[in-house]
Amino acid sequence: MTLTQQVITIGMVVLGTVLTRFLPFLLFPAGKPTPRYIRYLGKVLPSAVFGLLVVYCLKNVSPLSGSHGIPEFISIMAVAALHLWKRQMLISIAGGTVCYMLLVQLVF
Amino acid sequence: MEGEQTCAGGREQKKVLRDAFKAAFPHTIPIFAGFWFLGLTYGIYMNVSGFSFWYPMLMSLTIFAGSMEFVTVNLLLGAFDPLQALAMTLMINARHLFYGISMLGKYRGNGWKDIYLIFGMCDESFSINYTAEIPEGVDRGWFMVFVTLLNQFYWFSGSTLGGIFGSLIHFNTEGLDFVMTAMFVVIFLEQWLKEKRHVSALAGIGISLLCLLAFGPEHFIIPSMFAILGTLTLLGKPMEADGSSGGGGR
Incomplete structure (x- = not known):
């Protein structure tokens, strides 16, 4: 690829990304009332999307091979336990990550 | 008189900024770890694929969508096909549409800040700005701008450093990428409890x-x-x- 072609390719990726981010705001402008259905989605989507993001992070874990997802399972339980106990975001995340690093570096 | 007022206004403004920054920063610390790790990885990946550090540096500023930037490396190494590049971007980043719909309320009414907030709406900035309980008295617009800006700065600096020092980094970081999983688990749990x-x-x-x-x-x-x-x-x-x-x- 020439430099110009590279710039165009990167430009297309920028355009696509910006489009996906701005589109909802352009489709449902502030002045007009947002349709009921869209407001409903805005309220219920986040919980589902956070679920999707958790699954997305774990997408390459295979229960049937390698370490069978055991380090991931243990570490997520650790994150949840820490969080329900202390309710401190940083402690839960740091604790879970250290737990995972120890498991994959030393045990599995 | 007028001078005094502007001076007081300036001080007031500085306090608003400082308070918003102080409230926002702790929320971004896990992202710092995650983005530096992923950003360094991405920079190193570009480095070993034969691109100078300018590429990860400029791409982290203009695209600022992690997974898509990894894919772009492949696009740049393949045959020139701008339409395919656009189509793949729309597919991979379609989840942003969901974020936008959820943020129709929050990312509005903050003036020019809205433009940057929407431009910088990556998974992590969206998640924090959607769930964070912003303390009383802290400017919401500036809080969300600082979350977004800090996150972008972590990603930008990580990927640039990775691009520059690419082949020199050797320490056992295996498993550090779990920080992102842990963060989304916590955010999911917070939402669940709420x-x-x-x-x-x-x-x-x-x-x-x-x-x-x-x-x-x-x-x-x-x-x-x-x-x-x-x-x-x-x-x-x-x-x-x-x-x-x-x-x-x-």
């Missing part, structure tokens, strides 16, 4: 898992999104009726 009904959260996990099994790790996102959208739409009717009978339906 809401009364868990139908949507459970649907999100269940449908994504089913789609992961059916379509595999590389192709499950788009079907998951359609299935989630469909399910929530079908569930919408009874849920709304529920809300209005409880009197608090909004």
